[in-house]
Amino acid sequence: METEPEFVSCKQMRSKEDEKEEKEKDITKQTTLEQTPINFNILKPQELCVPESYRTNSPRETQLLAMADNFQRQYLFLHPDRKPLLLCPLNECGVRKFVSTSLCPTTTSHCEFQTWQGCASFVADFLSLDPLEPPADLPKQLFSSTSVLQSQQATCFEFATLLCSLLLGVNYDAYCVSGYAVREMCLLDQSLQQCPLLEVKSELPEQEQQENGNSMKPLREIKSRFLTQQEKKKQEAEAEQKLKECEQQPADFLRGLRVHCWVLVLSGSHSIQENFFIDPLTGNSYPTDNENFLGIESVWNNFNYYVNMQDCRNSCTSMVFDLEDLKMWTPVLYGATNRKQLVHDVLEKKESKKQSQISSEEQPRVFEMPRSWLSYITISKKDLEKRWPGGKKVIRYRKAKLEKFAPGLNPDGLITRLTTYKDLDCTEVAVVKEWYKYRCDKLEEKEINKLDNSTAERFGYGRSFQLLFHRCRSLTSGIEQEMEFSSSANSLVRRLLSPTEMKEHFEGRGDFLRYRHVLFSQHRQPHDKSHLTPELKHLHVLKVVERFSRNKSKPANEDVAERVFLVPQGRFELTYHLMDHRFIPSKRSFVEPAPGHQFTQDLVTTFQVRDIVACREKEEGKIELWTKAAATQALRDRKNREILAAEKEKTLQEDDVLAPFLIQLGNPETLNPDEAKQVYQSCLAEFKDREAEQILLLQQRCDKETEELQAKQKWYQQSHQSLSQQQAEDYQKYCSQKIQKISVIQKRFHRQREMAGDKYNDLIQKLQRHPRLAAHLSS
Secondary structure, three states: OOOOOOOOOHHHHOHHHHHHHHHHHHHOOOOOOOOOOOOOOOOOHHHOOOOHHHHOOOHHHHHHHHHHHHHHHHHHHHOOOOOOOOOOOEOOOOOEOOHHHHOOOOOOOOHHHHOHHHHHHHHHHHOEEOOOOOOOOOOOEOOOHHHHHHHOEEOHHHHHHHHHHHHHHOOOOEEEEEEEEOHHHHOOOOOOOOOHHHOOOOOOOOOOOOOOOOOOOOOOOOOOHHHHHHHHHHHHHHHHHHHHHHHHOOOOOOOOOOEEEEEEEOOOOOOOOOOEEEEOOOOEEEEOOOOOEEEEEEEEOOOOEEEEOOOOOOOOOOOOOOOOOOOOEEEOOOOOOOHHHHHHHHHHHHHOHHHHHHHHHHOOOOOOOOOOOOOOOOOOHHHHHHOOHHHEEEEEEOOEEEEEEOOOOOOOOEEEEEEEEOOOOOOOEEEEEEEEOOEOOOEEEEEEEOOOOEEEEEEOOOOHHHEEEEEEEEEOOEEEEEEEEOOOOOOEEEEEEOOOEEEEEEOOOOOOEEEEEEEEEEOOOOOOHHHHOOOHHHEEEEEEEEEEOOOOOOOHHHOEEEEEEEOOOOEEEEEEOOOOOOOOOOEEEEOOOOOOOOOOHHHOOOHHHHHHHHHHHHHHHOOOEOOHHHHHHHHHHHHHHHHHHHHHHHHHHHHHOOHHHHHHOOOOOOOOHHHHHHHHHHHHHHHHHHHHHHHHHHHHHHHHHHHHHHHHHHHHHHHHHHOOHHHHHHHHHHHHHHHHHHHHHHHHHHHHHHHHHHHHHHHHHHHHHOOOOHHHHHO
């Protein structure tokens, strides 16, 4: 099937039909179907205020009903072993309507409905299932999509009708399907399925191929025979457990007879390459040979109705969906215009309106499907927000329960809750995971794990203490707390605190500290439960290890890499960074700290842990949700904070230019002329050295990559005749990547050299304007 242009709308395709329908409505505005009384018990009295098209049939609709009845009689005569077709069910007013006219292609302004995934997700969430009764018979009634959207109750046929109308509105080649499916799909029973939120796709990185052409073949993997047997036993036990679970489900005596309705989407529209099914009850897609679908009786869209003439003894595995093949499908309206023809006519009409009119006059007139009797389907923003019937929906999966809530329904901002269980009967809770929205404390996710007695919380950006993640776990020896931060005053990004140790990770600190590890010993009286909270007053510091990143403004043998405080011994040790071409770093050991620099427990920053825990307890005691006014004010405050932070950062950057050189002078408050000139010259010299080092580094990287490429090319010239096709392709891929990498490095090299002069001149001007240097340099 060729892909049709997306700019051909349903409104353009039905323009001719609309004109003809309006003319007939002028002739007769009210024509009821004989011998079809209105059943006022179908709708409540307050719901009877519907348009006239719901209560009556136009002349063309009456003619179509007669044709459908005649088709039904011939069909049952020719195929007495098959069930009657669903052609003309009653609507909510008790009036017979042809099923194709119940489809109303609908477009909305919501971006969510521009894809089949968005349409299917909304229909599955918004409606609740009204199972067919009896399950093996077709329904006698098919309510309109407008009524279904109001009641939020629907059968599978009404589910599919609404979904198909939405898909047709955005130019999908969609059809309603009447057929048979397994019991679990018909009854929306997902208790044997895995919850989608629990399906974790493990993407293992591919093994990097060795770039060396003379690489040896990988050694044969050595496996333990015992471990292999244990793994096999485990798999057999799991298979046996699944078999037992299936045996627990009673056999379905109606298998193959349970009626179900779903949606078929044919390839050719929206760049869809293969036909597929959509189950409207769940919103999930399936290939057309899926084992859950056991047979098809008929399909229809808003142009025609097609009866399946193919053998369904093998379900839908070998079914052909070429609806124009009369051997495979029998249409109710022979010769009626289909969707592809209408698209073609519209395109021709755009190219040559006159030729299109001449060709249309020459074609014989055939009966076309009347326009839909439905009012325009509208989905409001409130419907999207409310989403689920009553604002709540519960789905039960295998060992799991998923609850979804409309935003604002719960006072704590809860929108989703996933509860997993240890057993199939769902009696023992294992893990509870919750998602929140519009919380003032920025809480987004919360997980309560009953298996390891832990509680984890994840926050959005902008809350107090810059906290992003907080995990608290109860141990036999006390409480373990793990925290992650977006940014903080001391550049702390992660902290792990337990009764025996504390680990902290830093980024971007001015003193280059990147890691701190503190070991504690607890001193407490028997029966004292204060150890359950790791507070400073209950902790005694034994050892502190601090590690620092490289500070290139200092020589390596004077730049501290690690600092260890042995508190009980009253000693601390310093280890410096390695110098070039050295294998052993410099070290120093101090028996006693220098005067005025004595290490105390006040340096252990555990106060923030207590503050964060106390803040969380206060927030949970009084939960507040965002409002529009509060959100607007918060946005203004955030912009103001960003402006102030940018100004502060600019000021700090001006001072930080001289910071390394002022430290060497003892960081004096004022500078004399000699000191100012010394700082000025040192700053320029350091800039030249840094730029030269970066240029040299880029040159070395370029040379290294070039040498590796040349070596690879030399190897290929020597052994290309004995290489396999895969090795040759790997070689070509390797060379392409290397050449691209070399090109990037060369561009960076030339750009670095070109910009070095401009940067140097900018630095000179910046230093000459600096308030601490300007007075001395001008003289």
